[in-house]
Amino acid sequence: MFISSAFAQTAPAAGGGDMMSSLGSMLPLVLMFVVLYFVMIRPQMKRQKEARAMIEALAKGDEVATAGGVLGKITQIGEQYLTVEIAKGVEVQIQRSAVVQVLPKGAIK
Numbered sequence: 001m002f003i004s005s006a007f008a009q010t011a012p013a014a015g016g017g018d019m020m021s022s023l024g025s026m027l028p029l030v031l032m033f034v035v036l037y038f039v040m041i042r043p044q045m046k047r048q049k050e051a052r053a054m055i056e057a058l059a060k061g062d063e064v065a066t067a068g069g070v071l072g073k074i075t076q077i078g079e080q081y082l083t084v085e086i087a088k089g090v091e092v093q094i095q096r097s098a099v100v101q102v103l104p105k106g107a108i109k
Helices: 017-056
Strands: 063-067 072-079 083-087 090-095 099-101
Touching: 017 099, 063 083
Parallel strands: none
Antiparallel strands: 063 072, 063 099, 072 083, 083 090
């Protein structure tokens, strides 16, 4: 009365039908990965590449903004560190990776 009858399932047919169903079930997963790649991963890699190129292209006299919001002009360049003049006679040493933006010439007055 409360329990329904259970019926045995028939065995799946042997052959290529099983392969097509497994490929069909994998298709949404593959499509999601492709969309994720083009929407998230690829643009992030492009931004990282541009940031790396900007940091490598830093030169003496460039005006920069740091991650902490400090604006200044590069006076000395080292392998890992930069010396930035933030005011007349005031220089600070920062890491190259702290530079987030190269400002146009004359932006700092």
